[in-house]
Amino acid sequence: MPTREIKVGLAYFVSSYIHIFHTVEMAAVEKLRSVINERLAAAADEIFGVFAQALSAYEEEICRQRRLLDTVLKPQIQLHRTELPQQHVCNEEEVLTDQQLCSQERNSSLDQEDPEPPQIKEEQEELCTSQEEEQFELKQETDAFMVTLTDEESVHSGQICAKESVDKPQIKLNRTETEIVTLDLQVIPTSSLLNSALSVSESRSTSSGTPNSSPSQLLAIALFSSQAGNRDSSNRPSTSQVLKTWPETFQVPWEQMPQEIRSAILSGKRPKPTERRQMVRILVDEMRRYEANPTRSQCLTVIRNIIRQYPKSFADMTADWSLLGCGYTSLLIQVKNRIENVNRGGNYAHHRASRSSSTYKRGPTDTYGCTRFQPELPPEETNETVEQNRQRLVEIYRQEGAGGVERAEVKNQMELTFCLQRRHINELPPPDIENMRSKWPFLFTQMCIYAHFELLTDINVLRSMELSMVECGRAITEYFRGKPTNRDVKDVLSNCEDNEMALCVVQLLMAHFGEDLTGLVLLTNVSATAADVETTLTLPASPRLILLGGTGQVTTGRWMITLEGRVISEGITPTFLTGLAAVFAIYYIFNLQYQEEAACTLEFIQRRFIGINPERGTKAIRGKVVCKKTGVIVQKKSATVNTNVSTLLKNLLDFESD
Missing domain, CATH: 1.20.5 (Single alpha-helices involved in coiled-coils or other helix-helix interfaces)
Structure with a gap:
């Protein structure tokens, strides 16, 4: 328990x-x-x-x-008026009416919010205004500011009277008398942030060319920026001290012009062609007093000033009196032609021609169709590293020959050294082809020719050729079958059925344009080597495509490319299309013009097959023709598009659309 x-x-x-x-x-x-x-x-x-x-x-x-x-x-500006004895009387032919000026000043008046009396510092200055312009010179001393209205032509200017009301100060202009008015301004002080904001506002207003602010805002901006402007004014050259070239200050001797020209200018009418030619002669004589052989840019400056001053009399106009293009083309051509005619056979013309030929200045033909004519160095690369890469490529070629182009290292190094390749090619004077082959041996292989052209123009030349032959090759042959333009075209159609499509198209084009096939293609034995080609054939300096397939009939097979009388490349693909793509790329890689013997065909290939269509310039050489008037051999006038090529392109377009 x-x-x-x-x-x-x-x-x-x-x-x-x-x-x-x-x-x-x-x-x-x-x-x-x-x-x-x-x-x-x-x-x-x-x-x-x-x-x-x-x-x-x-x-x-x-x-x-x-x-x-x-x-x-809204700067708080308080104005006080002090009347002083009359100083002088300014006369002016044309002045603003009292009502217009008072209305303008009324719009720019400021509402007075603070009636407290400011601390005032008075200064007497003479006030005049003219019809052309008014300038505000503003000086700042501590917290008080003084405004002085000045003008460039005070002796010939009108008079200003100032009226003041409590809320809206007004300025009144009289014709015969002047009153001295002192404007005492009190402005709220600001910080550096406000000063920078005012500077930005002033720069925007100046750059736009149109006043975006009210007069009171512009006045406040001028007040805040006046101290810095006056401080630097002594160190800054005035506008009148800026040096100008003679075309900018050139004065046309209108007093020497024919009476008809002066009458046309006064009435705003266009002078007759004979009077205009006489004006051009006087104008050129006056220009040659400054320079015996003015350049085109100098002539352009003078012509622009004339057109700007008298557009109705000298500008290029359409039927509805609207400006045609830039408006100065025809007058500029007349002036330049007159200058060339005056200097023809003289020392100045020969001097300029010899100077341009000796300096080898690059022209638009060299850069025609190129997007990377002279690129910059790649990132993280220097001239030394790129040169080391070039030497590495030369060493690989010495060890492995042209077969080394298949290595990935060679492909990467060729792309990395593209800028150096262009620099060597674009040297002035142009280097010879053997020098380039020693520096860049891989550049002359088939693969590197295609790759360099693509980097230069952003176009895959071989792919463009292949697609064009598929798209329009058959259409071209069908067009010439339906409309053979000459006997040579018929012969080509009867013999080229078994040939490659590209070869047939080129033969048809050259026959249509009246150009011999040897202007672009040469034939030799199928077993010929490069040494055999250089010794047995007469090789021109311009590029040629060598077909190794027999001398009797044009067939496709192995091919080579020659330039400056030497074989520079041997193809590895035995088709005519690959050789045509490579020889076409050579013109752009080495800044070459189309030879006259095949200029139309090459331009057609360029525009229709490759798709290079610049708005200006041409790759064709200016050939020589016999002048119909004088019988003298002269150079052809260059055109952006060959008329024969443009006609064929239009006809093919109509044929394909049908």
Whole structure:
């Protein structure tokens, strides 16, 4: 029994202890929770306090900047008038009426918000105005500013009277008398931030050429920028001190012109052609007093000034009297032709011709159709590293020959050294082809010719040729079958049925244009080597495609390319199309013009097959023809597009559309 009671008591004690433990534990948790809540609430209050302070600071800064902006847009300027004795009388032929000037000043008047009397510093200055322009010279001394209205021709200018009302100050112009008026201005001072804003506003207004601000805004901007402008004015040259070239200051001797020219100018009519030619003679004689052989740019400056001054009499106009193009083309051509005629056979013409030929100046023919004529060095490359890469390519070629072009290293190095390749090719005077072969042996392989042309023009020449033959090769042959233009075209059609499509198309084009096939393609034995070609064939300096397939009939097979009388490349793909693509690329890689013997065919290939169609310039050489009037051999006039090529392109387009 006692044992049972002990057990019951022990159990009661344990349960009581557990209850007490849970009670203490719950109290500790609640206390911890309350402490955490208090700390979180205090932290939140502190965070919100800091945020409120920052927000208040931002609002104050915004208000301050708004006040500064209001100062720029609406500067507080208070004007006081002081009448002084009359100084002198200025006469003017044409002046603004009182109503116009007062209306202008009324629009620029400022609302007076602060009636407090400012601190004023007075200064007397003479005020005159003219019809042409008014200039504001503003000087700043501490917080007071003085405004002086001046003019370039004060002796011949009109008079200014100033009227003042409480709210809207006005300036009045009289014809016979002048009053000395002092404008006392008080402007709210600003910070450096405002000064920079004013400078930006002034530069924008000046660059746009149109006043975007009100007169009061421009006046405030002038006040704030006057101190810096006056400080630097002594070190900055005036406009009249800027040196100008003689074409910019050239004065046309209109008093020497025929009476008909002067009458046409006064009445705004166009002079007759004979009178205009006489004017050109007098004009050129006067220009040659400054320079015996003026350049085109100098002539252009003079002609532009004439057209700008008298557009109705000398500008190129359409039937509805609108400007035709730039408006000065015809007069510029007349002046340049007259200058060339006067200097023909003289020392100046020969001097200029010899100078241009001796300096080898690059012309538009060299860069024709190119997008990367002379690129910059690749990133992280220098002239030394690129030269090391070139030497590495020469070493690989010495070890492996032309077969080394298949290596990935060679492909990467040729692309990396593209800028150096162009630099060597574009040297003046142009380097000979053997020198280039020694520096860049891989450049003359078939793969590298295609790759260089693509980097130069962004066009895959071989792919463009293949697609063009698929798209229009058959259409060209069908067009000539339906409309053979001459006997040579008929002969080609009867003999080229078994030939490659590209070869047949080229033969048809050359026959149509009246060009001999030897102007672009030469034939030799199938077993001939490069040395045999150079010794057995008469090779011209211009590029030629050598077909190794027999001398009796044109067939496709192995091919070579010659330039400057030497074989520079041997093809690895025995098709005419691959050789045609390579020889065409040579003209652009080495800055060559199309030879006259195949100029039309090559231009057709360029425009129709390759897709190079610049708006200006041509790759064709200016050939020589016999003048119909004099019978003397003269050079042809260059045209952007050959007329025969443009006619054939139009006819083919009509044929394909049908």
